[in-house]
Amino acid sequence: MIIRREKPSEFQAIHDFVKVAFKTAKVSNGEEQDYVDNLRDSGNYIPELALIAESDGKIVGHLMLTRTFVVTSDSREEALLLAPLSVALDYRKRGIGSGLVVESFRLAKGLGYTVVFVVGDPAFYGRFGFMPSVLFKIKHVPPIPEENVMVTELFAGALNGVAGTVTFT
Numbered sequence: 001m002i003i004r005r006e007k008p009s010e011f012q013a014i015h016d017f018v019k020v021a022f023k024t025a026k027v028s029n030g031e032e033q034d035y036v037d038n039l040r041d042s043g044n045y046i047p048e049l050a051l052i053a054e055s056d057g058k059i060v061g062h063l064m065l066t067r068t069f070v071v072t073s074d075s076r077e078e079a080l081l082l083a084p085l086s087v088a089l090d091y092r093k094r095g096i097g098s099g100l101v102v103e104s105f106r107l108a109k110g111l112g113y114t115v116v117f118v119v120g121d122p123a124f125y126g127r128f129g130f131m132p133s134v135l136f137k138i139k140h141v142p143p144i145p146e147e148n149v150m151v152t153e154l155f156a157g158a159l160n161g162v163a164g165t166v167t168f169t
Contacts, residue, residue, distance in 0.1 A: 001060065001096065003103045006050045010059070011040070014052070017059045021086035026121070032084045039066045039083070048111065049080070051104055053087070053096045060091040063100040065108055068117060070138055072164035079115040079151075080108055081168050101128050105154060114158035117151045117166060125150055137163035 006014060019033040039045060044067035053061030068081040082104070087097045105128070108116065117133065118125050119140075130150035133140065136159045140149040149166075153159055 001053055001055045001099070003051055003053050003061075003099055005048060006052050006062070010052070011037075013059060014062055017088070018062060018084065018086045021062075021088055022084070024089045025086075032086070035084060036062075036064065039064060042066065044068065044081075046080075046111075049104055049107055051100055051107075053091075053100055055091070059088075061085075061087045061096040061100050063097075063104055065104050065113075065116065068166060068168055070115075070162055070164050070166050072162060077115075077162055077164075078113075079117055079166070080113050082116050082118040083168065085120075097124075098127075109154045114155045115151060115153055117149070117168070119144055119148050119168065120150070122147055122150065125152075128152060133166065139165050141165045141167050 022028040022032045049065035065080040070077040129152040133151040
């Protein structure tokens with residue numbers, strides 16, 4: 001398996017892959033593939049942080065980190081959103097999702113990013129240091145169950161003194 005940047009020529013294949021991958025996901029609203037497209041079009045897309053896991057020339061995983069912001073009482077702090085993470089059904093529980101997360105964090109740190117948010121399963125994302133964002137006095141608007149809105153610091157102390165709201169659009 002290799003992990004690499006996605007290419008514009010693969011956008012339709014990625015759209016189709018995400019759609020199929022989320023048909024068998026534990027939680028899905030059926031619109032994740034459209035969310036990927038919308039994130040690319042949002043102005044917050046970071047091509048260097050949109051990754052594919054490939055095995056024998058076939059897409060088996062996909063992950064994006066896009067720009068988001070924590071709005072505080074007097075500033076707007078840049079952060080990243082991990083969304084969505086997709087792995088093909090036949091390739092789950094083989095470390096592909098973890099490999100994508102670890103590589104995305106390595107690349108994000110190299111680009112100077114310090115914080116990553118995710119909405120997801122605490123049991124999975126907790127292993128990467130994610131904790132409920134409310135522990136840092138950061139709430140999501142509109143409300144999402146607090147245990148599912150999580151954040152991790154890529155550099156210790158990155159959230160010191162930061163409190164406010166975050167919106168993932």
